[in-house]
Amino acid sequence: MSSLDTMDPVLTMKDVEVSFGGIVALSGVSLDVRPGEVLGVIGPNGAGKTTLFNVACGLVRPQSGTLGRHGKTLPGLRPHDLPRLGMSRTLQGLGLFDRMTVLDNVMIGADRTARTGLLAGLLGLPSSASDDAAVRSIAMAMLQRLRIADHAHRLPPSLPYAVRKRVALARALVSEPTLLLLDEPASGLSSDEMSELGDEIRSLAKPPTDTDPERPATSVMLVEHHMDLVMSVCDRIYVLDFGKVIAQGTPDQIREDPAVLAAYLGNEVAHDN
Numbered sequence: 001m002s003s004l005d006t007m008d009p010v011l012t013m014k015d016v017e018v019s020f021g022g023i024v025a026l027s028g029v030s031l032d033v034r035p036g037e038v039l040g041v042i043g044p045n046g047a048g049k050t051t052l053f054n055v056a057c058g059l060v061r062p063q064s065g066t067l068g069r070h071g072k073t074l075p076g077l078r079p080h081d082l083p084r085l086g087m088s089r090t091l092q093g094l095g096l097f098d099r100m101t102v103l104d105n106v107m108i109g110a111d112r113t114a115r116t117g118l119l120a121g122l123l124g125l126p127s128s129a130s131d132d133a134a135v136r137s138i139a140m141a142m143l144q145r146l147r148i149a150d151h152a153h154r155l156p157p158s159l160p161y162a163v164r165k166r167v168a169l170a171r172a173l174v175s176e177p178t179l180l181l182l183d184e185p186a187s188g189l190s191s192d193e194m195s196e197l198g199d200e201i202r203s204l205a206k207p208p209t210d211t212d213p214e215r216p217a218t219s220v221m222l223v224e225h226h227m228d229l230v231m232s233v234c235d236r237i238y239v240l241d242f243g244k245v246i247a248q249g250t251p252d253q254i255r256e257d258p259a260v261l262a263a264y265l266g267n268e269v270a271h272d273n
Ligand SMILES: Nc1ncnc2c1ncn2[C@@H]1O[C@H](COP(=O)(O)OP(=O)(O)OP(=O)(O)O)[C@@H](O)[C@H]1O
Pocket: 020, 021, 023, 024, 025, 043, 044, 045, 046, 047, 048, 049, 050, 051, 052, 225
């Protein structure tokens, strides 16, 4: 057992139930995201993945069940609570402001946490810095890290989709979250772009190193239907079907799980008909 296994989960869901009218989207779902891991959530169409993501970021409130962070219950989580809780997210729709430059879009994500955090330290900025210039430097550093600094002064609609996705990721990362929630980050990407994204996700979750001891590891919850990406980057995977967790384990365990094979096969058969 690694030392990470003994620490409180960065996110917990317990017995979560969500229905829309008569439609059950999640039924008795329990899950935990451990410190410094990339957790994948997969499942056939309509399995409940987006609903689960929306519960985790406060967009959907479960009818019953609890949500916890570092062992403490989070009653009534709302999206605007995420920065205070050290969480951030990217949505399928990206949510960029088309009339603002890439840099300004990313600066929006650079809240107080970022100004007082590690990046400010690395840049030699005072930790109490609250002026625009400091936030701008932090946002620029994030654009450089994600190799999109050349586009800092462009407007999002003028950029390729894969670059816009990176801008959304930069905005989510600039607040130095300890938990990043990603909803279908690979959709619309080529296989090369997907593999770059996979490297980026893996590097986020890397534990601090001797040369960079203060860098916080970011845990990632990745809701994704691209099986290749999930299998290659995730430490553990939960599989949903009809709103329930039908399997969980390492990629190797999931690959061999008969319930998972049946769920996907059933889905293909349903689609063929
Ligand atoms: N706002 C809503 N109103 C009514 N039903 C909903 C709503 N959101 C989700 N559902 C239903 O809840 C179930 C789970 O949907 P959800 O979108 O979470 O699944 P999913 O695994 O993300 O599917 P997909 O891969 O197709 O996006 C589906 O039956 C869906 O039709």
